[in-house]
Amino acid sequence: MTAKACAWLLVLMAGSAAAAPCYNDGDVVTLEGTATRQAAHEGDASAKSAWVLSLSSPVCVTSAGAGQGGRQQSNVSAVQIIDATPTENARIQVTGKLVTGNVSGYYAVPTAIWVLKQRVLSGQ
Numbered sequence: 001m002t003a004k005a006c007a008w009l010l011v012l013m014a015g016s017a018a019a020a021p022c023y024n025d026g027d028v029v030t031l032e033g034t035a036t037r038q039a040a041h042e043g044d045a046s047a048k049s050a051w052v053l054s055l056s057s058p059v060c061v062t063s064a065g066a067g068q069g070g071r072q073q074s075n076v077s078a079v080q081i082i083d084a085t086p087t088e089n090a091r092i093q094v095t096g097k098l099v100t101g102n103v104s105g106y107y108a109v110p111t112a113i114w115v116l117k118q119r120v121l122s123g124q
Contacts, residue, residue, distance in 0.1 A: 022060035022073055025100040031079065031113060032056045032093045032121070035086035038108045050108035051081035053094060061111055063100035080108040084115035091121040 023029050033055040058075040082099070086092050096115040 022062045023098050025061070025063050025098060027098050028096065028116070029059075029098050029113070030093060030095040031059065033078075033091070035081065035088065035090050035092050037088055051084070051086060052078050052108055053081050053086075053092070053113070054078050061098065061100060063111075074110075076111045078109050078111075080112035082112050082114045084118050086118060087120060093119045093121055 031053060033053045036052055036054060038050045038052045055077050058077045060073055061076045062071050062073050064071065079098075081094065082096075084094065086094075094113055094115050095117040096113040099112045099114060100110060102110075
């Protein structure tokens with residue numbers, strides 16, 4: 001292999017190892033992880049337990065930031081599951097609309113996914 005070919009190969013490999021794109025609030029995404037039930041907070045009788053998806057690997061999420069119309073990026077390792085009831089401790093793949101901020105009445109973690117489609121990859 002020539003030196004020029006080796007250089008191009010390294011450039012291509014570096015490009016494929018680049019960070020994954022950041023998802024925006026409202027994007028339809030597919031995420032994979034393990035579903036667990038998070039108990040309601042103590043002392044709040046009206047709070048419901050919530051389903052949380054612990055992601056296989058963190059994703060970048062961009063949301064509206066505080067201040068003058070700024071955007072805030074964060075690495076998210078768990079999202080709240082809305083409109084689906086998965087099998088506890090199952091490894092699942094969900095497709096749905098990403099939502100950041102407090103999802104009224106169901107708040108568990110700062111990012112949620114309104115599930116459109118769910119697929120079980122492996123059971124308990």
